[in-house]
Amino acid sequence: MAKLLYSATMSLDGYIAGPDGDMSWMTPYLGPDPLVDDLVSEVGTVLAGNRTFRGDDPYRDTPAEGQAFGGAWSGPQVVLTHHRPSVPWPGVTFAGDLPTAVALAKEAAGEKYVNVLGADVARQCLAAGVLDEILVCIAPVLLGAGTRLYDQEEGTPVKLERIRSAEVPHSSDLWFRVLR
Template sequence: MAKLLYSATMSLDGFIAGPDGDMTWMTKLPETGPHEVADGLWQQIGSLLTGARTYHGNDPNAGTDQEGAFSGLWSGPEFVLTHNPPAQATPGSTFVTDLSTAVQAAKEAAGDKYVCVLGADVAAQCLEAGLLDEILVFVAPVLLGDGTPLFRQAGGTFVALDEISSTAGPTPTIWLSVRR
């Protein structure tokens, strides 16, 4: 069965988006060439579980051939967790109002691949509910100073993690499993 993977690129100071959800900083990163983990990740994804702010947020590649998830390489079912589903359906996207239903539907759609969680709030909800399996962080060589943190847990909840793998380089990665 599918696992839930929260994957995000994070600034060195811990932010996945700048102030007001700004993602344009991603287009300012230096080209680092092939990346062992990032280049093949999209092929391991069977579905997306996305928060409403991420879904409606600014795609730094909008209007280019790299628009969309994984720089436009990935396509497939997307489940958007929202309190306000739209009146009209959007092709490829299913709007769901509760976490449990969204996770179950995304897992079924993913088959034996990952459900990629996009959005800090949805990832925190999955973690709090004991549903998040793995976390993959790409550490970008920038400082944003403010914005959306990788995780925000009211009260500072402690969560133990175990390393699956890590890579060095211009954009280091840390792949962790959530200890149960």
């Protein structure tokens, strides 16, 4: 059965997007990363929030713009949104609630990962007890503001167990299992 994995590149001070969803800060830190490169073949589907799906792109103005993992991955996507577009998007299913989105994404992923993209969707998955793993690629930069990797008003700790880690010239990768 598919596992849900939240993956993101994060600044050292905890931001996955800059102010107003700016992702251009990430561009210098994208590049070969054996851990991420291996993950790409294990992703069966992407589950993203509407802001992530329609948001800024670190690959803007390149041939890989608009493609997950810079074009290294293609496949079905599920977008969690209350604002479904009037025109269908090829390969994209829109779901109005988390349980439906997760079920559709798991079905599409088969035995592979559902790659969760977007801080809000990841937070909702954690709260619902359906997120299995978290992969964070920490870029050597301080942003000072933006969208945090994880933000929860109640501040309830989420216990994690490190599965693996890796160092590459442009980031430090940390992979965790969510403990329940």
